[in-house]
Structures are given as structure tokens and as C-alpha cells.
Amino acid sequence: MYRRLLIAVPYLWLLLLFLVPFGIVLKISLSDLALARPPYLPQIDVSKGWEGFANFLSGLDFENYVWLTGDDLYWKAYLSSLRIAAISTVLTLLVGYPLAYGMARAPREWQPTLVMLVILPFWTSFLIRVYAWIGILSTEGYLNQFLMSVGIIDIPLKILNTNTAVYIGIVYTYLPFMVLPIYAALERLDGSLLEAAEDLGSSRAGAFWLITWPLSRPGVVAGCFLVFIPVIGEFVIPSLLGGSGTLMIGKVLWEEFFSNRDWPVASAVAIVLLLILVIPIVLFQRNEDRAREAER
Amino acid sequence: MSQPVFAPWEVPEAEPLIRFESVSKTFGEFTAIDALSLDIFEREFFALLGPSGCGKTTMMRILAGFEAPTSGRILLDGQDIAPVPPNKRAVNMMFQSYALFPHLSVWDNIAFGLRREGMARDLLAARVDEMLRLTRLEKFARRKPHQISGGQKQRVALARSLAKAPKLLLLDEPLGALDKKLRQETQFELMDIQEKTGTTFVIVTHDQEEAMTVASRVAVMDEGKLIQVDTPDRIYEAPNSVYVADFIGNVNIIQCVVSPDDEDSRVRLEWGDGRTPLWAQGEFGAGRRLSLAIRPEKIQVSRRKPDGVANAVYGEIVDIAYLGNISTFHVRLRDGKMLKAQIANTRRISRRSFSWEDHVWLSWSDTAGILLER
Numbered sequence: 001m002y003r004r005l006l007i008a009v010p011y012l013w014l015l016l017l018f019l020v021p022f023g024i025v026l027k028i029s030l031s032d033l034a035l036a037r038p039p040y041l042p043q044i045d046v047s048k049g050w051e052g053f054a055n056f057l058s059g060l061d062f063e064n065y066v067w068l069t070g071d072d073l074y075w076k077a078y079l080s081s082l083r084i085a086a087i088s089t090v091l092t093l094l095v096g097y098p099l100a101y102g103m104a105r106a107p108r109e110w111q112p113t114l115v116m117l118v119i120l121p122f123w124t125s126f127l128i129r130v131y132a133w134i135g136i137l138s139t140e141g142y143l144n145q146f147l148m149s150v151g152i153i154d155i156p157l158k159i160l161n162t163n164t165a166v167y168i169g170i171v172y173t174y175l176p177f178m179v180l181p182i183y184a185a186l187e188r189l190d191g192s193l194l195e196a197a198e199d200l201g202s203s204r205a206g207a208f209w210l211i212t213w214p215l216s217r218p219g220v221v222a223g224c225f226l227v228f229i230p231v232i233g234e235f236v237i238p239s240l241l242g243g244s245g246t247l248m249i250g251k252v253l254w255e256e257f258f259s260n261r262d263w264p265v266a267s268a269v270a271i272v273l274l275l276i277l278v279i280p281i282v283l284f285q286r287n288e289d290r291a292r293e294a295e296r
Numbered sequence: 297m298s299q300p301v302f303a304p305w306e307v308p309e310a311e312p313l314i315r316f317e318s319v320s321k322t323f324g325e326f327t328a329i330d331a332l333s334l335d336i337f338e339r340e341f342f343a344l345l346g347p348s349g350c351g352k353t354t355m356m357r358i359l360a361g362f363e364a365p366t367s368g369r370i371l372l373d374g375q376d377i378a379p380v381p382p383n384k385r386a387v388n389m390m391f392q393s394y395a396l397f398p399h400l401s402v403w404d405n406i407a408f409g410l411r412r413e414g415m416a417r418d419l420l421a422a423r424v425d426e427m428l429r430l431t432r433l434e435k436f437a438r439r440k441p442h443q444i445s446g447g448q449k450q451r452v453a454l455a456r457s458l459a460k461a462p463k464l465l466l467l468d469e470p471l472g473a474l475d476k477k478l479r480q481e482t483q484f485e486l487m488d489i490q491e492k493t494g495t496t497f498v499i500v501t502h503d504q505e506e507a508m509t510v511a512s513r514v515a516v517m518d519e520g521k522l523i524q525v526d527t528p529d530r531i532y533e534a535p536n537s538v539y540v541a542d543f544i545g546n547v548n549i550i551q552c553v554v555s556p557d558d559e560d561s562r563v564r565l566e567w568g569d570g571r572t573p574l575w576a577q578g579e580f581g582a583g584r585r586l587s588l589a590i591r592p593e594k595i596q597v598s599r600r601k602p603d604g605v606a607n608a609v610y611g612e613i614v615d616i617a618y619l620g621n622i623s624t625f626h627v628r629l630r631d632g633k634m635l636k637a638q639i640a641n642t643r644r645i646s647r648r649s650f651s652w653e654d655h656v657w658l659s660w661s662d663t664a665g666i667l668l669e670r
Contacts, residue, residue, distance in 0.1 A: 192392075193397060196397075199387075199389045199457075200383075200408050200412060201409050201412035202383060203383055210397075
């Protein structure tokens with residue numbers, strides 16, 4: 001009885017904070033835009049009982065989803081989001097792996113401090129940190145001032161409001177999500193495995209590719225998903241650092257909701273985004289399961 | 297027909313496989329190995345024995361190439377191995393933790409070293425299968441390390457380190473993680489495999505029984521120095537110091553002084569006021585302070601004072617350690633000195649002749665003990 005109660009807690013949590021909101025969004029996505037409050041139809045008329053519910057059901061349709069296929073803005077935004085997410089995941093991995101590797105090889109007594117330093121940025125608001133990048137990357141920003149004073153460039157670089165700025169922002173923001181799982185995998189690695197590999201005739205570099213890399217792969221995969229999945233729906237970074245050319249689905253979603261006040265279409269965009277995300281999330285879960293199994 | 301005795305260390309012109317020439321290794325202030333010289337010969341099963349921190353593991357890591365000696369030279373087949381990195385040495389190591397690659401199957405673990413050599417595919421498969429047969433692992437070839445038992449892991453580690461047919465195999469506490477019964481079985485398996493492959497084995501252990509069982513020669517180490525290097529029976533019967541006598545097996549140590557009236561090749565030993573002097577083999581000048589070491593199993597226990605023995609002392613049994621096959625009696629002499637005597641339990645326990653608080657005579661011959669100067 002007690003155990004069941006314990007298991008019920010996460011299910012209740014999921015039901016209240018995921019399934020119910022999802023149901024509401026799904027319902028809105030099947031409704032029609034209306035000049036009303038809330039701005040869509042149909043509504044359930046509780047006073048009419050069953051008939052009201054039947055009327056409500058007959059009012060739902062897939063019009064908004066059809067609409068999404070009609071305008072190429074949407075699928076371009078989805079594709080562009082996926083592309084930006086993929087590229088920034090690779091960039092974050094390229095920066096994060098050496099960082100995690102260095103941390104794991106650092107003297108034991110240093111490691112807690114290094115982990116702390118990786119987490120430290122979270123102590124400041126995410127928004128403020130992204131704003132700070134505007135100050136660094138803008139035409140008159142610190143980066144351009146520095147580069148010009150050193151004499152590397154004569155004309156300021158245009159970085160802010162381009163995709164480059166978005167990539168910088170994403171790599172900076174999501175780096176801890178990449179570094180920590182990789183560090184966790186590398187830190188567990190038994191040093192005698194590398195000695196054994198060397199003893200059996202492989203070079204230092206060979207030992208890395210044959211032992212360290214495959215054994216850290218669960219960490220790498222976890223880190224990649226932890227970056228890739230939220231970046232697809234990222235809104236703040238592209239809207240603050242990106243330009244008019246930066247097309248991401250998070251921005252489209254925001255505009256549908258707040259500029260156009262078209263809740264039904266915005267909900268449909270959100271549902272499709274969720275469907276797209278299900279694939280990497282399932283893959284991520286499988287990776288986690290496999291990693292757990294390998295540990296036993 | 298008797299087999300020729302394997303004892304290359306007694307042949308003066310024999311070339312050693314490994315030669316340590318006053319090798320030292322220091323870590324900061326700490327001296328792990330102190331000007332150590334040693335020869336190890338081909339086909340030997342050589343055991344480095346000592347308490348933890350005595351430098352035995354450091355010696356092994358120097359041989360494998362993971363540490364460089366601070367001074368001195370190590371020759372393998374007459375070649376200085378200092379400039380040879382670990383991955384180029386004809387030396388393989390079996391790690392204490394086994395260090396099996398968890399993402400590779402048993403088969404691939406064994407093939408790892410051969411692949412690095414770039415061995416042809418069919419030769420490689422044949423060699424791996426041979427190793428699997430040698431270690432009786434054929435059935436587990438496709439398993440991952442986490443799917444096999446501790447004893448099987450130990451055999452995979454052995455097979456993997458033997459696969460490249462090294463000139464020298466280093467075994468770092470190879471049986472440390474196994475339970476006692478399995479360890480004893482595996483000891484014989486190790487000796488068998490060593491004989492079959494003809495590889496020179498150097499084993500590091502802190503378990504004296506293990507060292508005595510498997511090794512052709514044992515080196516007893518303490519604080520970075522070799523105390524004694526000898527065959528197991530010499531180490532046991534003729535230790536060169538109290539440290540070795542005490543480290544290997546059970547021993548009674550009696551402090552004594554050589555008295556002036558000695559006989560031929562025999563000395564009389566004073567070992568306390570009022571005690572009957574003892575006799576032991578040896579030639580030492582009068583007044584020398586020595587330690588007499590006697591193994592408990594070389595002491596007889598009897599109710600009546602035996603006739604015609606060189607040494608007999610009287611005491612009371614205060615403790616009996618019953619180990620099944622043998623019993624150790626702790627006997628207190630009249631002035632409080634404790635001696636241990638061991639008797640094989642050839643009779644059933646109900647018919648045991650001695651019990652607690654019995655007064656008995658302990659006796660031993662003048663050849664039973666050994667006189668030690670340090």
C-alpha cells in the first residue's frame with residue numbers, strides 16, 4: 001500500500017503537470033480562431049450537459065494542421081530549428097569534450113572546484129547572461145573594441161543578429177549540460193584500463209580511441225540529447241542574439257501566440273514540435289537504459 | 297629417473313633474463329626502491345613478497361614501463377629497457393583489478409594486444425582460440441566482462457596478457473580478489489600454465505602461502521630492499537633474518553647470548569637467568585647476542601621429560617588453536633615466556649592427549665632452530 005502510494009506520486013505529477021496541460025493545448029490546436037475571450041471556439045457549454053459536449057466535439061477539426069502544411073514558413077522554421085540544434089550540438093560537443101576530459105584528468109582535490117566552476121553561471125539569471133552577450137558581440141561591443149585595439153581588424157565584425165551569435169549563445173548556455181554527463185562518464189573510467197591498453201601495445205592516442213572514447217560514449221550521447229532537445233524549441237537566444245535571418249520554431253510559436261493572437265495555430269505548432277521531439281527523447285531514454293545495463 | 301633440478305640461479309655463467317643493477321626509485325621524499333640488484337632467469341616463476349608499501353608493486357610497474365627508475369639500470373635480455381615505452385616492451389602485465397575492457401567481449405579482450413600488432417586475421421583467431429582453450433574459457437568467448445564470474449575474469453585477464461607470448465609476464469596480486477578455495481585451485485592452474493607456455497612469470501603478492509606454492513624463487517622485500525632471495529624451502533628453513541623468519545609462517549623467536557663453553561659446531565645459549573641453557577647448531581664467538589628461531593612444528597610436546605634431546609623446557613598450556621588438521625599450543629614457561637608448538641591431529645579430537653592447563657615438556661633438537669644475527 002505504502003509502495004503504491006510512493007509510485008503514485010510521480011504519476012500524479014505527470015498527470016497534473018504534463019498530461020492535463022497537453023490535453024488543453026491539443027484541444028486548443030483543434031479549435032478555430034475567434035474574436036472572443038479566450039480567443040478560440042468551440043467552448044464546452046456545461047449547462048447543456050451531454051448535448052453541449054457533443055456540440056463541442058463536432059466543433060473540433062484539423063484545420064490548423066492543414067494550415068501548417070500550406071505555408072512553407074512553418075516547415076522551414078522546423079527544419080531550420082533542427083539544423084541549428086544539430087550544428088550547435090556538435091559545436092558544444094567539440095568545446096565540451098576536451099573540457100570534461102581535462103576536468104576528469106585533473107588532480108582529485110581540484111575536481112569538485114572545477115565542477116563548481118562549470119555550474120557557477122547558473123547562479124546568474126539566464127536572461128542577464130544572454131543580454132551580456134549583446135554587450136560583447138555588438139558592433140561597438142567589447143569583442144570588436146578589443147580586436148580593433150589589437151589591430152587584427154579595421155572594420156568592426158558584424159556578429160550580433162546573425163546565426164553566429166546564436167551559436168555562440170547556445171554553446172555558452174548549454175555547455176554545462178554537455179560537460180557534466182561526459183565528465184561523469186570519464187571520471188568513472190578506471191585508469192588501469194588505459195595502462196592495460198598501453199601494456200598490450202597501443203599508443204596513448206590509440207588507447208584514447210579504443211578505450212576512453214567508447215567508454216565515454218553514453219555520456220556523450222546523453223550530453224548531446226540534453227543540448228539538442230531543448231535547443232530545438234529555444235526562443236530567448238535566437239530572439240535576443242539572432243537577426244531577421246534566424247528562423248527558429250520557438251520564435252514562430254511566440255509570434256503566433258503574442259503578435260497574431262492565433263492560439264489555435266500556435267497550439268498546433270507546439271503539438272507538431274512535441275511530435276518531432278518524441279523521436280530524440282525516445283532515443284535518449286534508450287541510451288540511458290543501455291548505459292544502466294552496461295553498468296550492472 | 298629423477299628430473300634435472302631447475303635452478304639457473306646456481307649456475308654462475310647463466311645469463312639472466314632480467315637484471316636489476318642497483319635500481320632506485322624515489323617519489324619526492326619517499327624511497328620506494330632502494331639500490332636494488334636482482335637477477336631473474338628465463339622460465340622462472342619469481343615471487344615478490346612483502347607487506348603493502350614495501351616497493352614490490354613499484355618494481356613491477358618499473359618493469360612494465362609505467363614508472364622510470366630514478367637511478368640504476370634494468371636489462372631485459374641484456375638490453376637496457378629504460379628508453380622502451382610500455383607499448384613496445386616484450387613484457388605484459390596482469391592487473392590486480394584485471395582491467396578488462398568492459399565494452400569488449402572476452403574474445404575481443406584477448407584479441408586486443410594481437411590486433412595492435414597487426415596480426416593476420418586467421419592467425420589471430422587461432423591464437424585467441426588457443427588462449428581460450430588454455431584458460432578453459434571457450435564457452436564464454438562472446439560474453440562481456442560483466443557477465444562472467446570473478447574467477448573467469450581472472451582467467452580472461454591471464455589469457456589476454458599471455459596472448460602476445462611475452463618474454464616476461466607480470467602478475468600483480470593476480471588472485472587477490474578470489475576467495476580462498478578458488479585461490480588455491482587457481483594457484484595450481486597458474487603453475488600449470490606457466491609450465492606449458494614456458495613464460496617467465498614475476499608475481500607480486502603479500503600472501504606468503506601463495507608465494508611459497510607457486511614460485512621457484514621468492515624475494516622477501518621490506519622498505520624498498522630485498523631481505524632474502526631464495527627458493528621457498530630455503531626461505532622457510534633457513535631464513536637469513538628475524539624479519540624473514542617472522543614474515544613467513546609461524547615462528548618462536550628466542551633472544552639469547554652465546555656462552556663460552558661451546559662444542560664442535562654447536563653453541564650453548566644463555567637465554568635468561570635460571571633457565572637451562574639451550575643448544576643449537578652454529579659457530580659463533582662467545583658473548584654474541586643472537587635470535588634463535590624455531591618453527592612451532594619442530595617442537596615436540598610430551599608429558600614426561602624426554603630423554604636424550606638437546607633442549608627441553610617445562611610449561612603450562614594456556615591456549616589451543618584448533619585448525620582441524622593441526623593444533624597450535626601456546627605454552628607459558630615458568631617465568632612467563634610464551635612458546636608455540638604445533639602438532640598434527642592424527643587422532644580424533646576426543647582422544648587428544650593434552651588440554652588447557654596441562655603441564656607439558658617442550659623439546660627440540662639442536663638442529664631444529666636456526667640462529668639469526670639480525
